[in-house]
Amino acid sequence: EVVLTQSPDTLSLSPGERATLSCGASQTVSSAYLAWYQQKPGQAPRLLIYGASSRATGVPDRFSGSGSGTDFTLTISRLEPADFAVYYCQQHGGSPRVTFGQGTRLEIK
Amino acid sequence: QVQLQQWGGGLLKPSETLSLTCAVSGESFTAYHWSWIRQAPGKGLEWIGEINHGGYTNYNPSLASRVTISVDTSKNQFSLKLRSVTAADTAVYYCARLKPPRYFFDYWGQGTLVTVSS
Numbered sequence: 001e002v003v004l005t006q007s008p009d010t011l012s013l014s015p016g017e018r019a020t021l022s023c024g025a026s027q028t029v030s031s032a033y034l035a036w037y038q039q040k041p042g043q044a045p046r047l048l049i050y051g052a053s054s055r056a057t058g059v060p061d062r063f064s065g066s067g068s069g070t071d072f073t074l075t076i077s078r079l080e081p082a083d084f085a086v087y088y089c090q091q092h093g094g095s096p097r098v099t100f101g102q103g104t105r106l107e108i109k
Numbered sequence: 110q111v112q113l114q115q116w117g118g119g120l121l122k123p124s125e126t127l128s129l130t131c132a133v134s135g136e137s138f139t140a141y142h143w144s145w146i147r148q149a150p151g152k153g154l155e156w157i158g159e160i161n162h163g164g165y166t167n168y169n170p171s172l173a174s175r176v177t178i179s180v181d182t183s184k185n186q187f188s189l190k191l192r193s194v195t196a197a198d199t200a201v202y203y204c205a206r207l208k209p210p211r212y213f214f215d216y217w218g219q220g221t222l223v224t225v226s227s
Binding site (some may be wrong): 007030031033035037045046050051056058088090092095096097098099100101102103 | 200
């Protein structure tokens with residue numbers, strides 16, 4: 001099983017600051033199959049990044065993804081109030097076919 | 110615009126069977142895979158399984174003994190059955206579109222809260 005471990009669990013920052021969220025895999029994950037999601041309370045997750053670094057339609061360019069192998073990063077260059085939410089990484093492959101990280105909560109400092 | 114509309118679930122008693130259905134509109138049903146994902150209260154996301162239009166399924170091994178996902182291509186719908194539920198199955202259940210070849214979830218249903226309580 002590919003286990004995804006996100007760090008930190010909680011990140012406290014102020015609007016305008018830069019956020020760096022990490023996703024570590026227990027074994028090598030193809031960059032093609034690594035995605036990031038944003039979830040706000042009471043809502044379904046929203047796709048942000050797929051293929052480790054490609055932004056989904058309508059996602060602002062302050063969101064960027066990078067990484068390969070076992071280490072992946074989601075960066076939000078300048079935080080806006082709407083960006084404070086929970087973020088999940090997800091991989092496809094292996095067994096189970098899909099796994100998610102436990103999430104990083106991005107909160108306003 | 111792609112839409113996933115789900116229904117079913119609600120309040121169940123232990124040992125009962127959870128049943129949910131998701132209807133897809135706005136785009137081809139056959140070109141994608143379709144998944145169920147759940148989220149226990151205050152917890153993270155757990156993938157339950159997937160199906161394609163041909164009925165090929167793949168389940169999370171942790172749930173495989175109790176799960177059946179089926180598809181009705183004539184109605185552009187897919188369904189989830191989870192047998193012998195317990196309180197641990199209490200969660201918001203989402204249906205979602207899994208887009209090959211990169212296999213990410215680009216469209217989600219609105220979510221349905223299923224509560225298991227005696």
